Amino acid sequence: MSGPDPMMVEADLLRPARPEYGEASLADVLPSALAVLGVPGAVDVLGLTGPLAGVRRLVVLLVDGLGWHQLPAAGRVAPALARLAAAPTARRLTTGFPSTTPTSLVSLGTGVAPGAHGVLGFRTAVPGTDRVLNHIEWRDDPDPLRWQPVPTQLQRAEAAGVAVTVVSRPEYAGSGLTVAANRGGVYRGAVDVDQLATELLTVVAAGDGPVLVSGYHPDLDRRGHRFGVESEPWLAAVVELDRLVGRLVAGLPADAALLVTADHGQLNVPAEPDYRFDLDTDPRLRAGVRLVAGEPRVRYLHTLPGATDDVVAAWRSVLGPAAWVARRAELVEAGWFGPVPADHLPRIGDVVVVCQERFVVVATETDPVGSSLIGFHGGVTEMELSIPLLVATTG
Incomplete structure (x- = not known):
């Protein structure tokens, strides 16, 4: 299918949607990617093995806040992103519930729905206490291995002989959320879009494969929260994102592919x-x-x-x-x-x-x-729950 319909009316975008666990959700991305790389037992729910036949190296880039229905606005200033969104391989997925970053990052990393991995919101109560855990500020209490007990897809890939690397902001290394979502493989820090592109391309080209590199880019979500979707600062962040995507597409090795997805969409709330x-x-x-x-x-x-x-x-x-x-x-x-x-x-x-x-x-x-x-995000509207899966290859 091609990209989202830019003519969808407000009522359609704000209607409730439902997570499509096991059919077309964020949790299905890495199991399907592992199937492309030949990991035994990995289930290709999303049907990637056909379009990506012969691919032995994968970059999976999660862009925080890049909802499916933000793509038309983003595409006006982002030609590389617009080309991917218009390709027949572009498709709509859903995130899980709630549609919030900690929950989604762990769903991506583990390949399971939120109920199973237990990171069930931005902030959740710690049972038996009067404490509320902020998953973004979480370090080692509670123990991430106990709070989130499900092995990650990165661990599964590494055990099968895939070279696994996570590239994200240096300050996230070793955090509770990083351990919960991305344990397994090597962690490399990148402070901005240019270093993120350099690190992702360096890692995906190294060795003889198979290779899985997971990248995370937070800036679009931050600008949307503070200034609103389609604001000038948000559009400036889209331009930076497009530079990242363009470099990745141009620099992929011959046997590699790029998957771009997101953790949630975002909507503006009036100040009234x-x-x-x-x-x-x-x-x-x-x-x-x-x-x-x-x-x-x-x-x-x-x-x-x-x-x-x-x-x-x-x-x-x-x-x-x-x-x-x-x-x-x-x-x-x-x-x-x-x-x-x-x-x-x-x-x-x-x-x-x-x-x-x-x-x-x-x-x-x-x-x-x-x-x-x-x-804001977190809710169940079509705008918040719908996310993209964009695919780029060297072919």
């Missing part, structure tokens, strides 16, 4: 108070709540004993159609996280609040920075 509910200033939203986790588009509410029904009623009354307010069991039974083992269930709130359309639940006193953003 009608779109932003503040749980720090509305006592109705704090009543009966012991801990708040998640992020503005998806809130996890851990309730006081016996208060769950009252919390559900209060939040439904205050937010109305701006959010889907449900008990944990409803989302688990409906498969939003994929299968969830018993040990991981308490990481999800007793009540889950999923914002619809362009609404958010901010916390202006306890999270002033997060509350001041323009671009």
Whole structure:
């Protein structure tokens, strides 16, 4: 298929979508890539072995915040990216739920849905404590090997004789999230797009193969959060991304391919108070709540004993159609996280609040920075949940 339809109307982009685990999701990318490289037992859910026949070296680049429906806007200033998006091999995938970076990075790295790996949000409660774990700031407590017990696809590839390397920002080396998502192989730091391109191309060309190189680029998401999607700073980040993609496509060895994907899309939320509910200033939203986790588009509410029904009623009354307010069991039974083992269930709130359309639940006193953003993600709209898989070869 070719790229996204730039004429999709607002209502279509803001309608709910569902994760397509085991069919066309971010978690299916690395198992399919391993099948291309001949790793025994790897399942090619995405059908890559045909188009990539003869490929023995793969670069998998995850661009933070490059949603499927951001591609038309990005393509206006990014010719290399536009060519990949217009190719017959370009396709829409979905991320998992919630559509947030820590959850998605670990889904990519492990090849399983969020329920199985247990990194179930940007912030989640640590069961048995009053602590909320921010997965971006996580180091070694809790132990990443216990918190995220699933072996990674990188470990699987390395055990099969594939030369495996991760290229990302130097400051992420050894973090809890890096260990959870990318344990296995060698870690190399890259401070900007030019060094990222150099490192990826150097590694993919080394040795006799097979080779798997996983790269991560965070800047587009950061600009979108701060300035909004399609803002001038966001477009400037797209231009930098296009330079990266262009260098990678031009520099691929003859037996190599590039896969470009993302962790989520992103949408802009108006600054007007009608779109932003503040749980720090509305006592109705704090009543009966012991801990708040998640992020503005998806809130996890851990309730006081016996208060769950009252919390559900209060939040439904205050937010109305701006959010889907449900008990944990409803989302688990409906498969939003994929299968969830018993040990991981308490990481999800007793009540889950999923914002619809362009609404958010901010916390202006306890999270002033997060509350001041323009671009958001985490929810289940088509715009947030849809991500690309773009393919480039030397042919």
